[in-house]
Amino acid sequence: MRSEPAHVIVGAGLVGARAAQALRAQGCDERIVLIGDDNAGTSARPALAAGAQLGMNGRAAVRRRDGRWFADGDIEVLLGRRVTALDRVARSVLLDDGDRVDYTTLLLATGAAPRRLAVPGADLDGVHHLRWVEDSGRLASVLQGGGRIVVVGGGWAGLETAAAAREHGCDVTVLESRPVLLQDEVGPELGAFFAGLHLSHSVDLRLGRSAVAFRGDGRVTSVRTDDGAELPADAVVVALGVSPRVELAERAGLSCRDGILVDESLRTADPHVYAAGDVARPASPFYGAPLRIEHWANAMHSAPVAAAAMLGRATAYDRLPSRFTDQYGVGVQFTGRVSGYDQLVLHGDVAGPEFQAFWLTGRRVVAAMQVNLWDDDLAPAEELIRSRRPVDPERPADALRHDLSDQPMSAVHQDTLV
Numbered sequence: 001m002r003s004e005p006a007h008v009i010v011g012a013g014l015v016g017a018r019a020a021q022a023l024r025a026q027g028c029d030e031r032i033v034l035i036g037d038d039n040a041g042t043s044a045r046p047a048l049a050a051g052a053q054l055g056m057n058g059r060a061a062v063r064r065r066d067g068r069w070f071a072d073g074d075i076e077v078l079l080g081r082r083v084t085a086l087d088r089v090a091r092s093v094l095l096d097d098g099d100r101v102d103y104t105t106l107l108l109a110t111g112a113a114p115r116r117l118a119v120p121g122a123d124l125d126g127v128h129h130l131r132w133v134e135d136s137g138r139l140a141s142v143l144q145g146g147g148r149i150v151v152v153g154g155g156w157a158g159l160e161t162a163a164a165a166r167e168h169g170c171d172v173t174v175l176e177s178r179p180v181l182l183q184d185e186v187g188p189e190l191g192a193f194f195a196g197l198h199l200s201h202s203v204d205l206r207l208g209r210s211a212v213a214f215r216g217d218g219r220v221t222s223v224r225t226d227d228g229a230e231l232p233a234d235a236v237v238v239a240l241g242v243s244p245r246v247e248l249a250e251r252a253g254l255s256c257r258d259g260i261l262v263d264e265s266l267r268t269a270d271p272h273v274y275a276a277g278d279v280a281r282p283a284s285p286f287y288g289a290p291l292r293i294e295h296w297a298n299a300m301h302s303a304p305v306a307a308a309a310m311l312g313r314a315t316a317y318d319r320l321p322s323r324f325t326d327q328y329g330v331g332v333q334f335t336g337r338v339s340g341y342d343q344l345v346l347h348g349d350v351a352g353p354e355f356q357a358f359w360l361t362g363r364r365v366v367a368a369m370q371v372n373l374w375d376d377d378l379a380p381a382e383e384l385i386r387s388r389r390p391v392d393p394e395r396p397a398d399a400l401r402h403d404l405s406d407q408p409m410s411a412v413h414q415d416t417l418v
Contacts, residue, residue, distance in 0.1 A: 014303070158176070220236050
């Protein structure tokens with residue numbers, strides 16, 4: 001192994017691969033080392049969390065950079081190697097075989113791991129954690145056969161999985177421990193919209209309920225809930241979100257709080273160490289607090305910013321949280337963050353085929369969502385969020401240059417939309 005210091009990237013998933021590519025594309029002619037703790041290759045696509053990938057259109061296409069691409073770019077790729085320690089004083093990382101790699105800059109792209117339930121039977125066959133492409137493939141074969149599916153968790157991934165399972169003809173039960181679906185993501189008003197969508201497609205939606213045990217002899221056959229119910233199950237999908245893999249950063253004394261804390265350039269308090277993707281929690285210029293985003297677009301767009309910062313260039317990661325989901329043919333685009341809003345304004349009819357929603361705090365738009373508006377994008381809404389300029393609370397979409405003359409706006413509060 002070469003001995004000179006390198007730009008070292010820990011994590012060979014989407015963020016790591018794109019960061020290595022971006023370093024070369026941005027003119028870096030120094031040594032680059034990419035380290036991954038599995039042997040699957042460097043992925044040009046992130047881990048999967050969406051039920052839309054569960055075999056609805058065949059196996060998801062996953063592109064992996066082959067060894068030739070990295071060799072041509074003179075990028076050293078160490079796969080199946082785990083970084084066990086980070087020495088910030090010596091500026092080196094220690095590998096599990098005892099080797100050390102010195103760095104000039106270090107990017108932590110360690111990603112996140114699915115949260116698991118510590119309940120009896122959690123290791124039974126048929127209990128799935130949908131995170132990687134291989135997980136999607138295994139579960140798709142189960143769904144295609146129909147059967148009884150219990151989804152534990154009513155977040156985005158859980159609801160997308162439930163929709164995919166129903167479209168395969170499965171009987172589906174969703175357990176969500178909170179009394180409202182997507183409460184932190186879209187608030188209680190639009191949480192009710194998603195609940196109604198799934199109920200209208202015969203999902204057995206159990207809010208305020210948790211799984212306390214999985215039962216079966218070698219393979220799961222039922223789920224026991226905290227109210228004593230026993231739910232028959234041919235398969236279980238645990239969709240409780242992910243936990244950022246911060247262990248290496250914490251042992252090195254870096255500041256972590258639901259992710260590795262970084263500034264707008266994705267740099268940690270150590271000027272030689274950066275973090276990007278699911279594991280990073282960068283300062284947000286729009287919401288006044290650090291914000292960690294679990295989405296493949298975050299991985300795609302944060303990697304080049306991290307690469308530029310590693311090369312000493314002035315840069316900032318200022319993308320807004322965004323999401324697209326398609327459930328039962330209902331297309332939803334969302335951007336922003338609803339935390340702390342004081343008003344929700346609707347354009348159109350939630351019970352109808354299409355509508356827009358705007359969340360406001362003090363006359364400023366902080367989040368927006370549109371449903372089945374296929375010809376519109378959210379760029380104007382994102383610009384409203386970025387600009388922070390006040391809008392008319394009754395007609396925020398005026399600022400988006402929509403003609404609203406034929407459709408009324410309605411302001412609603414948490415107790416008025418059911």
